[in-house]
Amino acid sequence: MTTLDDVLTLQKTSNVLYPPTIDGPSTQSKIETATASSGTLSIGLYNSTTSSTVYAYITGLAIDNSNALFLLESDGQTAYYPSNPSSDGCALSADCAIALGAPGTTRTVTIPCIAGGRIWFCVGSTLTFLLNPSTSGPGLVEPSVSNTSDPNYHLSWDFCEFTYNSSQLYTNISYVDFVCLPISLTLTSTTGSTQHVAGLPSNGLDTICSNLIAQNASDGAGWDQLVITNNGTNLRALSPSNGIVFNSNLFSTYWNSYIDAVWTKYISTPLVIDTQTSWGTFSAYTSNDRTSLTFTNLGSFPKPSSTDIFGANSGAFAPQATNTDQLLNIGARLDAAFNRSTLLIDTDQPNNEVVSSYYGNSVTNHYARIVHAANLDGRGYCFPYDDVTPDGGVDQSGFVSDGSPASLLVTVGGGNAYARREVKMQEEGRVMKRSLGWEEDVKAPVVVEDERERDLEKGIPLKLANESASREEPRRLKLPPVMERWLGPQLAKLQASPFYMQRVAPLIALISQLLMSLVSLSIRTVVSRVFIVVLFLLFYFLGLLPHGSNGETQQRVLDSMVLGSGDGTVLLQGSS
Known part of the structure; x- marks a missing residue:
């Protein structure tokens, strides 16, 4: 017998999504009490890549259809419920590849309430999904990055995760398994408010x-x-x-020195974990035999392995026989502190933690550190408990949620990472600003918009947030993709140097300004100005020619010339 939670856990470890045998709500996502949804949701899929061959897939379990396996067909509107196959590895009987179209276009689709949902993207090809049989119905064999024989292994694909039910829409950018394509999220509620996760460039x-x-x-x-x-x-x-x-x-031995230091620290100092629930806080000390962290009258955590810390579902952080829910809650916060390497600097977890102190130890989850730093707003789900957040703290998991969602925009490619932009308008001599929502924004050519004119909202990169508002960051030199791989790191070092900031950047800005000024001139303006210069030069040089033989200047000779008709009639005569 499997619950919805069971099959969603299995999906993350086996890349197969099965329907549960027991109907019931899920606790996998961060569900909050809110008003009921309308039962369907409009999703915009925006192609911000440079390719016209981009496909999307939407999969999950249909909540209003007994949690049956669900895929959306290629028209973006029709629900496909596969039949239970007779053997493993059967092909889908419906076309579920949703073509996004050319770069800069949006494909709008509609979905019902879904649990364990994923929106997949693949650039340059379609993806292969297969079906396995089970007693509860067909199981969807999803693409895998850990199986080299998977038909999708050498393709460029990625996904984001979501749950849409009667309480809310909750969706996040997932880096728990891997990083490939940039994906960003913009959620608009029925009240017009907007939430945004910027994703990768x-x-x-x-x-x-x-x-x-x-x-x-x-x-x-x-x-x-x-x-x-x-x-x-x-x-x-x-x-x-x-x-x-x-x-x-x-x-295999990467965390050993750090774990030993943690165990030593809490021999005499208590480690306090706040469950952030009605259970309150619990304190732990290192056990007398120095093998575990013991929470009085609750349970213990043995020293974890690297696999335990990175995966959070085995060994020290696997479910225990007694006080299971409480220990899983504590284990989530303990595991997040290990990945962020904050256990030696903070004895009160997680409420005393601040983002600036994450990953400060030389032994840390550098994958999470590097991925967070690469995201435009520093947010994205990088390990299984990256959603652990101090009360009132800054979210790291890259989620958006709302109890009354109106629409969701999911962008692939990294070129349209902001929720909205400010547009200047002229009206009766006044300059006004109007905020465009994503429905209008995606219709405008991306190249026209100056990044500095955008309303960054929550998408301000951490680096920019820490700098003075009066100082504008120099624009980064753009290289072709082939050169970027090899010259990118060296160019980044150059641009971080004082020489670049003080010498090169101002010169580039000056040249750019001159070119923009030239380009901004109309053809009529250029022609008229050239004509004026030519006339000026002509009269200037005519006035400086040598004197004539009779003492008159050449200009006077010209002035005294008479233009006449063929019979000698004077038409124009200069003064003497």
Whole structure:
């Protein structure tokens, strides 16, 4: 017998989504009490890549149809409920590849209430989904990044996760398994309010891969093994958990020194965990035999392995026989503190934590650190409990949610990462500003909009947020993709140097301003100004010609010339 929670957990570990045998609500997502939804939701799928061959897929369990396996057909409107196949690996009987169209276009689709939902994107090809039989109905075999024989393994694809039920829409950008395509989210409520997760820029994957390689060069821990390439191009960056799937020895002793230091710290000092629920707080000390952290009258956590810390579902953080819910809650907060390396600087978890102190130790989840840093607003689900947040703290998991959603925009490609923009309008001599929602924004050419004129809302990069508002950051030089891979890191170092800031950047700005001024001139203006210059030069030089033989200047000779008709009639005569 399996519940909805059981099958959603299985989906994350086996890449197969089965219907549950027991109907009931899910606790997997962050569900809040809110008004009921309308039962369907409009989703805009915006192609911000440079490719016209981009496909989307929407999968999940249909809540209003007994949690049956659901896929959306290629028309973006028709629900497809597969039949239970007779054997493993059967093909879908319906076309579920939703073509997004050319870059800059939006495909609008409609979905019912769904649990365990995913919106998949693939650039350059369609994806292959298969069906397996089960007693509760067909199971969907989803694409996998940890199985080299998977037909989708060498393709460029990614997904975001969502739950849409009668309480709310909850969706987030997921990096728990890997990073590939930039995805951003914009959720608009029926009241007109907007929530936004900016996601990665278009070159985000290359940035992450180069930084993983640089981190490995620094500590030799094996971070470079998380970079997967195809024909010399970065294909994806794996999470540490999936990296361990390919190499069981990867990071095997990585956390040992840090764990030992944590166990030593809490021999005499209590570790306080706030469950952020009615259970309140619990305190723990290192056990007398120095093998575990013991919460009085509740349970203990043995020293975790690297697999336990990165995956959060095995060993020390697996469900326990007694006080299961409380220990899972505490384990989530303990695991988040391990990944962020805050246990040696903060004895009160998670409420004393601040984002600026995350990943400060040399032993930390550098994959999460690097991925967060690459995102435009620093947000994205990088490990299983990345949604652990201090009360009133800053969310790190990259989610949007609303009890009364009107529409959701999901952007793939990284080129339209902001929720809305400010547009200046002239009206009777006054300059006004109007905020465009995404429905209007996606119709405007992206290249026309100056990034500095956008309403960044929650999409302000962390670097910009920490700088003085009066100082504008120099624009980064753009390189072709082929050159970016090799010259990008060196160019980044140059642009971070005082020489670039003080010398090169102002020169580039000056040249750019001159070119923009020239381009902004109309053809009529250019022709008229050239004509005036030519006339000026003509009269100037005519007035400076040598004197004539009779003492008159050449100009006077010209003035005294008589233009006449053929019979000698004078038409024009100069003065004497």
